[in-house]
Amino acid sequence: MNKQLPEKSVIKNLEIEVTRLIRGAEQVLYQYMPGKISVSYKGKQNSDPVTEADIRIEDYLRKEISQEYPQHLIIAEESSLQNTKEDSPFTWVIDPLDGTANFASGIPVYAISVGILYEGIPIVGGLLLPSTSSNHGVYHASLGGGAFWEDQPITASLGTLPISSGVSGVPANFERLFSSKVLSKQGIREIRVLGSIAYEMTLVAKGAFQSSFFNGGRIWDVAAGIILISEAGGGVWEFTHGSWTKFSAFNDATISSDK
Incomplete structure (x- = not known):
């Protein structure tokens, strides 16, 4: 940075x-x-x-x-x-x-x-x-x-809970986006569809959710959640061009497209 x-x-x-x-x-x-x-x-x-x-x-x-x-x-x-x-x-x-x-x-x-x-x-x-x-x-x-x-400080940690038992948030159309094999490889078995990206990101930041996957989120859905998760010790990643990269900042095009 x-x-x-x-x-x-x-x-x-x-x-x-x-x-x-x-x-x-x-x-x-x-x-x-x-x-x-x-x-x-x-x-x-x-x-x-x-x-x-x-x-x-x-x-x-x-x-x-x-x-x-x-x-x-x-x-x-x-x-x-x-x-x-x-x-x-x-x-x-x-x-x-x-x-x-x-x-x-x-x-x-x-x-x-x-x-x-x-x-x-x-x-x-x-x-x-x-x-x-x-x-x-x-x-x-x-x-x-x-x-x-x-x-009270919060941390994005599941504590002693096994990763395989952790709950992850997914979008309603997750079956079209992620195969069950892909999720299983990441140790993700317990999934929930909540209908609010910001709510899910908050649960990740406080350690209640292991992770949250979403697509098509707009800047207002995620801007506050990104800094909350990051400061709670978690990571925020983007899947672009076939690989995962750690999020660093919104570019001008992203901000402009969400006017």
Whole structure:
């Protein structure tokens, strides 16, 4: 990593700010009860749902970030890149609700996700899991500062659990992407389909999941989870051109394509 990064104190202050904003977003979320909310769809054939909660949480986060950091860029799932007046090295990446279909169905498997990139490098991440989950609370991390659930350190370790017994997250279409033989060679036998990449990445960071495999994830699905897993001692890898390479940063093309 050859890029000149911000001072540690700057990164730490951003982590504190992300944690504060996520707690505020949680209060917005409480105004919307699963099963009593309207749902619309961005995709064809009633796919890719969006709720009023998604929109209001994103509006809240955008407003707060723009007031505190007017020159920073913002990428969010429900709208486009903002604040392009200057070429800021800082980019906030927001997913107001990753796992909207679960939320709308009353299934407590979703996450509010906020990450910060510095010239494409994830430097801060925060994620909130639902209040009905035993994992409820803010998970947060900053580059070089460790990963935490609230104020308790977390580690991406299965402890004494045998690797073959570890649980791994996979996408719904995993059978088309990975053969059972490929998964078995990696010691992966127990698999789960949760419907939220951000939720799965949080479980990896805290050691509940051995791994999480996904394809087609957008930058807002993974930006916060990458730094959380990395700071918890885990690894994040990309499969490109037939081989695995360790993730280092998002390039300009990736960020631009997710405007």
